[in-house]
Amino acid sequence: MAGITLRGLSKSFSSRDSDVAAVADVDIEIKDNSFVTLLGPSGCGKTTTLRLIAGYITPDRGTIEVDGRLLSSPGSVVSPESRGMGMVFQNYAIWPHKNVFENVVFGLKIRKVPSAKARRKVEEALALVNLSGLETRYPGELSGGQQQRVALARSLVVEPDILLLDEPLSNLDAKLRERMRSELKELQRRTGITFVYVTHDQAEALALSDQIAVMNLGRVQQYGTPFEVYARPANRMVADFMGLVNLLPGKVRDRSGAGGTIEIAPELAVKVDQLDAFSPGDAVEVAIRPESIRLAGPAASVTPARISNHVFLGNISEYYATLPSGLTLRVQTHPTQHFKVGDACSVDVDATLCTVFRAGTGEVKAA
Numbered sequence: 001m002a003g004i005t006l007r008g009l010s011k012s013f014s015s016r017d018s019d020v021a022a023v024a025d026v027d028i029e030i031k032d033n034s035f036v037t038l039l040g041p042s043g044c045g046k047t048t049t050l051r052l053i054a055g056y057i058t059p060d061r062g063t064i065e066v067d068g069r070l071l072s073s074p075g076s077v078v079s080p081e082s083r084g085m086g087m088v089f090q091n092y093a094i095w096p097h098k099n100v101f102e103n104v105v106f107g108l109k110i111r112k113v114p115s116a117k118a119r120r121k122v123e124e125a126l127a128l129v130n131l132s133g134l135e136t137r138y139p140g141e142l143s144g145g146q147q148q149r150v151a152l153a154r155s156l157v158v159e160p161d162i163l164l165l166d167e168p169l170s171n172l173d174a175k176l177r178e179r180m181r182s183e184l185k186e187l188q189r190r191t192g193i194t195f196v197y198v199t200h201d202q203a204e205a206l207a208l209s210d211q212i213a214v215m216n217l218g219r220v221q222q223y224g225t226p227f228e229v230y231a232r233p234a235n236r237m238v239a240d241f242m243g244l245v246n247l248l249p250g251k252v253r254d255r256s257g258a259g260g261t262i263e264i265a266p267e268l269a270v271k272v273d274q275l276d277a278f279s280p281g282d283a284v285e286v287a288i289r290p291e292s293i294r295l296a297g298p299a300a301s302v303t304p305a306r307i308s309n310h311v312f313l314g315n316i317s318e319y320y321a322t323l324p325s326g327l328t329l330r331v332q333t334h335p336t337q338h339f340k341v342g343d344a345c346s347v348d349v350d351a352t353l354c355t356v357f358r359a360g361t362g363e364v365k366a367a
Contacts, residue, residue, distance in 0.1 A: 002084065002161035002194055004030040004053065008062035011048055022048040024218040026062070030211070035188050035195045037205040040215035041241065046198045047166055049215070053196060054087055054164055055080040066162070085162040086155030090170055092147050094139050094154070100126070101135040103150055107158040125157040128187065145176045156191065163188075165197045169204065181207050202242055206230065214238050231289075236357050239287040246288040246330055249359065252278045262286060262356065265325045268303045270351040283359035290332040292353040295319060295345055302346040305329070307339045321347050 009026040012019040023045045030036045038046035051057045053064060055077055064072035071078045080087075094103045104125055108118040126132050129149040139147055148168055155163055165184075169177045185208050188195045199205055205212050206226045213223045214237075222234035233239035240247060250264040252275060260275040264286060278284065298304060305321035308328060312318075317335045322328045329347055339345055 002066050003032040003034075004028075004162065004194065004196070005065040006030075006049075006053070006062065007065075009049065009052060009059055009064065010061040011052060011057060011059050021218045023052065023059075026215075026218075026220055028213055028220060028223060030194060030196065032067075032194055033192045034210040035185065035197065035208055036211045036213065037197045037199060037209040038213050038215060039199060039202065039205040040221075041200060044215040045218040046200075046213075046215050048218075050164055050166055050196060050198050053162075054085060055083050083162075084160055085164055086158060086160035087164045088148075088151045088155050088166065088168045090167040092151040092168070092171075094147060094150050096139050099136050099138050100131065100142075100150055100153075103139075104153045104157050107154060111158065121157050122153075125153040128156060128190070129153045130183075143176075144172050145180055148172065148180060152187070156193075160193060162194045162196065165195065167199055168197075170199075170201075177204075184208060214241065216241075231353060233287065233355055236285065236287070239355055239357075244290050244330060244332075246286075246290065246293075248286045248288065248327070250284050250286050252280050252282045252284060254280055265323050265327045267323055267325060268327070268347075268349070270349050270354055272351050272354060272356060275356070277358070278356075285357045285359050287355040287357065288329075288349055289353060290318065290330045292350045293321075293329055293331045294348040294350070295321060295331050295333050295337065295339065296348070297346065298344045299346045302348045305345050305347050307341050307343045307345055310339065310341055321345060323347075 006026050006028045009023055011023045012021045026049060038049055040046050052059055052072060055072065058077045059072055059074055061074060063070060071083055101122055104122045105118050108121060129152050131146065131149050131153060169180050172180060181204060197208060209226055211223060212226055212229050214221045214229055216237050222229050222238045229238060230242050233242060239245050248264050250262045253261040253263045253269060255275060258276055259271060259273040261269050261271050262284060263269045303323060305323050307319055308322040309320035316332045317337060319331045319333065319339060320328050321331050
């Protein structure tokens with residue numbers, strides 16, 4: 001199959017007053033046979049990056065290579081149809097007046113594949129996406145998930161080395177989206193094709209990806225495994241974007257070896273193993289995930305609190321625990337753990353899962 005290398009990739013678009021940098025100095029190494037997600041908020045540059053990879057846009061600076069073959073540079077762009085890539089769009093882009101077979105076979109007809117061979121390849125592609133037997137149906141007779149599979153089959157039937165997917169699940173309801181996530185990941189494993197996937201949905205990215213590139217303002221903020229970008233965010237933006245988090249101001253109270261103690265409130269301090277870049281008195285910001293805080297009944301040895309709000313979410317319970325100083329922590333627990341609003345309780349923070357940033361910069365300095 002194929003690996004992709006993006007080096008110093010940049011692209012700007014002209015507006016009325018100035019040029020807007022949609023992508024700026026993006027460096028990503030996408031390994032062969034991997035599932036990589038470009039993740040970020042609207043306007044972060046993820047779709048522009050995908051379109052650059054596809055060859056629809058010419059970069060202002062930087063290069064795109066596939067297995068050492070130069071595909072894009074400021075002076076030269078290999079056409080999309082010559083890149084060995086397939087693309088699945090957000091709206092699927094399937095023809096409503098053509099049936100499933102006619103939609104899927106289209107790319108093979110363009111390549112002048114003999115009809116018998118084309119029919120066999122279409123049957124194989126439809127079997128791959130669980131659409132066998134629906135060849136004569138039209139898009140209007142299909143569910144949203146089936147239409148999405150038609151778009152996938154149409155891209156897969158031409159046997160691309162790389163499949164690019166631009167938010168293909170965003171039009172589906174939550175339950176179907178979850179099911180299609182599993183099917184997409186299994187499809188990537190079975191085919192061995194390199195998938196590059198664009199989404200703004202953190203859950204999708206975490207569930208699907210081997211590597212995630214978190215983007216913001218046209219730049220890659222962090223590139224790593226799902227665990228790394230969730231549990232060890234590179235900066236405040238990544239910590240805040242990758243799910244729920246308590247972002248709490250604090251101060252370095254003392255140092256001990258490589259680590260030290262951070263005071264978050266008069267009654268709450270956490271000991272971390274790495275504080276090499278800090279000195280006592282430094283202002284910091286601490287990122288603590290809600291599931292990294294343990295909630296229990298009142299106890300003298302841990303931080304006292306009182307339940308100020310409770311939200312039942314089915315598989316988890318979410319509590320808001322307010323300390324005597326007024327600081328409120330968002331805590332997630334197993335749904336069988338019950339507290340009522342107003343109950344006295346205690347909180348215990350797992351310091352090994354905290355991330356510490358220098359106040360005012362959002363840059364990570366310790367973990």
